[in-house]
Amino acid sequence: MNMISLKNIKKDYSSGDLTTKVLHGISFDIQEGEFVAIMGPSGSGKSTLMNILGLLDTPTEGDYILDGKNVSSLSDDEQARIRAQKIGFVFQSFNLLPRTSVLRNVMMPFIYNKSEHLSTKEREERAKKALSAAGFPENRWHNLSSHLSGGQIQRVAIARALVNNPVLILADEPTGNLDSKTSDIVLKTFQELNRKEGRTIILITHEHDVAAYADRCIIIKDGVISEN
């Protein structure tokens, strides 16, 4: 079953009279349970693509079907609702809340997910499960996020992306700020999530080494797919 189906996605940015075409018609499908890397040099349009895939931006043209639903032209609030229910983000710069415990960081997505009404206890259970799945050591669950190492921080971020059981995990350069050793650990975590739990993962990167962890690689160059 297609988890994601992009059909001729185009994206223009206009400022004043000047229109910059970033994506020139991108089409591909991603199956449920796939681990896909989207690669490309900077300026290739992969960030724009990732914003569209993550429903942070809307395409100028084309259709985006996510989990059987056309989501290419939704209002801001509808986009937010789908982000809350179906997409888990992992960012390059982690973006954890400072001075806040690991557990509360992981529980944050529940605040904005209206479809599930969980008690604080259920939320904690789910957060702990997500932390275990992301391979985060149990003895640090109550630590403040500012007292963790880079690899641990990114695992917390992965757990946060998992906690709402999203259909899609979008990781945007998740290892960009990590050394090669911790990168390996984090990427292996993604691999395990994909293999053991069957999660659909899209990994956006500009490094071949990183892309090598994925099962499939889509390469973007100058706004078009050059290799799939």
Next chain:
Amino acid sequence: MKIQDLVQETNTALFANKSRTFLTVLGIVIGIASVIIMLAIGKGAQNEIQSSINSLGSNLLTVIPGTSRGGPSGTGTGGKPLTIADANAIRDKILLVDEVSPELTTRSQVVAGAQNINTTITGIVPEYQKIKSIDMEIGIFITEGQNRNFSKVAVLGPTVRDSLFGIDSNPVGQKVRINANTYTVIGVTKSKGGSGFSNPDDMIIIPLSTAAQYLSGGDSLSSISVTTVETEDLKQVEKEIEELLLERHAIRNRDPELADFSTFNMADLSEAAASVTGIFSLLLGSVAGISLLVGGIGIMNMMLTTVRERTREIGLRKAIGARSKDISNQFLLESVLITCIGGIFGIILGVGVAQLITLSGILTTSVSLFSIILALGVSAIIGIGFGYYPARRAAKLNPIEALRYE
């Protein structure tokens, strides 16, 4: 977003930077407290002025000879003087009148033994005691019989007693000489304190008949005090007295512009004082309002700084599914919470300081429920008003740009 989530997020944010939150709250505390203190002082001053006016008699009306309407003034400028007959006519002909007290006031030298002072001598009738609500410290007040018999008796004010016979002495039975006549002291009034126009403590009271006979040598009066049973009747009685006296004094066409007497009542005075103290309160309140406004700007400042500092966090929250409304609610609640906490502590501080002012004896302040409700309402409005712009700014952030913000 559930309410308890919203409250928890807000608490976390406020506690994240305790000293900044504290200083911002302090701004509101000072603003609210000063509004409450200033209004309490204004109200206290108003009460004090009103009560000293009321101590003169709230249903009191005074008629004096001469005019206050710009024409010739004083008793000796052509018009007829007020007489005891006028006073009797007022008592007999006007229905709503309660008491009428004709008075004759002069200044004279008073001698007792070796002491010699110059003071006010007032000739009165017994009704004077009720009208001016005079209490006796020692002895008795002037009686109707003494007035009828031209008795040479005197009631001293406490200040006069202190000067002539020594502080807190009992002069009853002693003699004082006023204008070559000897009077027997029959009582001393209780101290009332100076209240406005004259000092009732620095005065000697003698029967009106005696004063007319031995001091002024005629029956013209200095004033006629009239009370009504009900304060509401004052205006009506004042009008009727005016008509009566215009007729008795044979004023041409009974034209009030030509009257050779004037009336004034305590209700008018009290109204005038109320409007003055009202302006006074308004002035104090607006000064305090400015400090509240400054406190509000402090909140806006803090919230704008917070929005900037937490841009990435806002981006993240939006990315994981927060709607614009969730974000703006969170920031709005932060600023409302700050003002409400500030408002509550401001009320406590304001009421406390108002109590201290009362205890220190400077002024009996009065904190009204209205000022507390006003303060709370204003602080909530400030929270929403000054928090709205920063909250909108946070909500409008584009998540993509916010996440990249350094």
